[in-house]
Amino acid sequence: MRIAYGVVTVVDRVQTLLPKTLDSLGAAGFDKPRLFVDCDTFDDHLKYEGFDLDIVFHYPRLRTMGNWITALWELYIRNPRADRYLLFEDDIIAYRNLKEYLEKTPYPQRGYCNLYTFPENQKLAKGNIGWVESNQKGYGALGLMFDHAALQIVLGSKLLILKPIHPTAGHKRHDGAICVTMQSAGFKEYIHNPSLLQHSGRTVSTLGKNKHPLASSFRGADYDALELLGEKK
Amino acid sequence: MTTECTWAVGVTTVLERIDTVFPRTMHSLCDGGFCVNRLFIDGVKEAQGYEQWGVEVTCRYPNIATHGNWLLGLYELSIRYPHVTHYAMFQDDLICCKNLREYLEQSNKPDLGYFNLYTFPTNQQRAKGKKGWFESNQRGLGAVGLVFSSKAVEVLLTHPHMFNRPKCLRKGKRSTDGGRKRVDGGIVETFTNNGWKEICHNPSLIQHTGVKSSMGNTRHPLASSFPGEDFDAMSLLGGAK
Numbered sequence: 001m002r003i004a005y006g007v008v009t010v011v012d013r014v015q016t017l018l019p020k021t022l023d024s025l026g027a028a029g030f031d032k033p034r035l036f037v038d039c040d041t042f043d044d045h046l047k048y049e050g051f052d053l054d055i056v057f058h059y060p061r062l063r064t065m066g067n068w069i070t071a072l073w074e075l076y077i078r079n080p081r082a083d084r085y086l087l088f089e090d091d092i093i094a095y096r097n098l099k100e101y102l103e104k105t106p107y108p109q110r111g112y113c114n115l116y117t118f119p120e121n122q123k124l125a126k127g128n129i130g131w132v133e134s135n136q137k138g139y140g141a142l143g144l145m146f147d148h149a150a151l152q153i154v155l156g157s158k159l160l161i162l163k164p165i166h167p168t169a170g171h172k173r174h175d176g177a178i179c180v181t182m183q184s185a186g187f188k189e190y191i192h193n194p195s196l197l198q199h200s201g202r203t204v205s206t207l208g209k210n211k212h213p214l215a216s217s218f219r220g221a222d223y224d225a226l227e228l229l230g231e232k233k
Numbered sequence: 234m235t236t237e238c239t240w241a242v243g244v245t246t247v248l249e250r251i252d253t254v255f256p257r258t259m260h261s262l263c264d265g266g267f268c269v270n271r272l273f274i275d276g277v278k279e280a281q282g283y284e285q286w287g288v289e290v291t292c293r294y295p296n297i298a299t300h301g302n303w304l305l306g307l308y309e310l311s312i313r314y315p316h317v318t319h320y321a322m323f324q325d326d327l328i329c330c331k332n333l334r335e336y337l338e339q340s341n342k343p344d345l346g347y348f349n350l351y352t353f354p355t356n357q358q359r360a361k362g363k364k365g366w367f368e369s370n371q372r373g374l375g376a377v378g379l380v381f382s383s384k385a386v387e388v389l390l391t392h393p394h395m396f397n398r399p400k401c402l403r404k405g406k407r408s409t410d411g412g413r414k415r416v417d418g419g420i421v422e423t424f425t426n427n428g429w430k431e432i433c434h435n436p437s438l439i440q441h442t443g444v445k446s447s448m449g450n451t452r453h454p455l456a457s458s459f460p461g462e463d464f465d466a467m468s469l470l471g472g473a474k
Contacts, residue, residue, distance in 0.1 A: 057279075057290075076399065077301040161391055
């Protein structure tokens with residue numbers, strides 16, 4: 001099982017949320033993410049010298065939706081034979097050994113995985129452990145995972161490529177647009193109980209949106225995701 | 234029919250060429266009337282040395298190779314400039330005719346076609362001596378300078394062929410790259426699957442200057458009909474619309 005993964009980020013967070021996210025992802029097994037950085041100046045690359053990671057800089061900013069979709073394309077072009085493609089945002093906390101858990105967990109057919117479970121979706125799990133269909137509203141893109149079939153739909157989406165034309169929402173709400181794209185192809189969004197990620201952004205999002213609510217079912221950064229394998233049985 | 238044109242222009246490049254063919258390309262594009270919006274620099278973490286051009290940049294490290302840098306570059310242009318009518322993607326080793334942009338704007342543009350500004354010798358004979366635009370042999374020879382309408386970009390970037398291309402392992406001397414090197418053939422295959430045509434020009438509107446490919450490919454042959462950098466493309470009007 002090969003998972004190609006990366007983190008989309010903005011330069012403002014290089015000393016705040018990003019290091020914490022990378023530490024948590026390292027403990028989760030994602031120790032060498034490719035960074036996709038939205039920058040403000042030619043010299044912003046200097047702020048990333050200590051990270052020792054493969055990296056892409058966009059100067060000036062491409063903004064959230066653009067950085068996300070081009071990052072996903074790049075993960076694919078660089079790893080066309082990976083089994084899964086997983087893109088994180090820069091303000092998350094993950095369980096220990098999350099990568100190994102994902103590798104051992106069946107992927108929902110004709111679907112894509114949202115690793116962050118909004119409170120509104122939580123009740124849909126009905127107490128069961130594992131992947132469940134979300135309310136199909138596409139809440140959040142803190143960590144989205146695709147198999148090849150799902151990836152092809154997202155990357156070939158006319159809705160997403162035409163989205164920047166929209167006068168007000170062109171660079172925002174790609175989470176909802178992804179969900180709509182997938183639905184139109186007969187694919188479903190799946191969320192997980194318990195939530196596999198927690199949002200760590202304490203301020204407003206990089207787009208000035210309201211902060212995500214916390215995932216009520218998240219079990220904490222010290223929790224070992226592999227324990228979920230036993231609970232499922 | 235001519236339409237009012239607005240442009241987004243990108244140049245793909247690698248650091249090895251910053252002091253060789255790249256500066257001449259930038260100057261020539263400027264004389265051609267193009268305002269380059271963005272450089273896509275493959276294989277670097279920093280854009281030092283490029284500030285003097287006053288152009289926005291994207292840096293990729295480590296290198297993703299020709300196809301990836303080109304495709305991602307075009308996608309990025311489409312996101313940053315969603316309202317322009319035309320997109321031009323150039324490689325970093327060319328020279329072009331004076332006032333090329335204005336000539337393109339005055340040219341009739343095909344509804345279902347895209348312009349390859351570099352005319353390979355094997356395409357040249359198809360012009361049959363007539364000046365102006367003509368259908369190429371549809372083999373997609375060269376991606377030194379390509380011009381797309383916004384509709385063409387939408388078709389190209391959403392077609393399953395572009396998705397499948399990175400997985401393509403070709404036999405022969407390119408077998409190691411998994412579709413990472415050649416841009417041109419992938420583009421024309423995508424378009425021909427949609428009934429679109431590649432359109433070339435007589436004379437060739439650009440010339441290739443790279444002696445050595447940054448990907449180790451064989452060198453492009455020179456465009457035999459290129460009239461030179463000092464040639465004013467606008468002088469073609471009248472017989473070439």
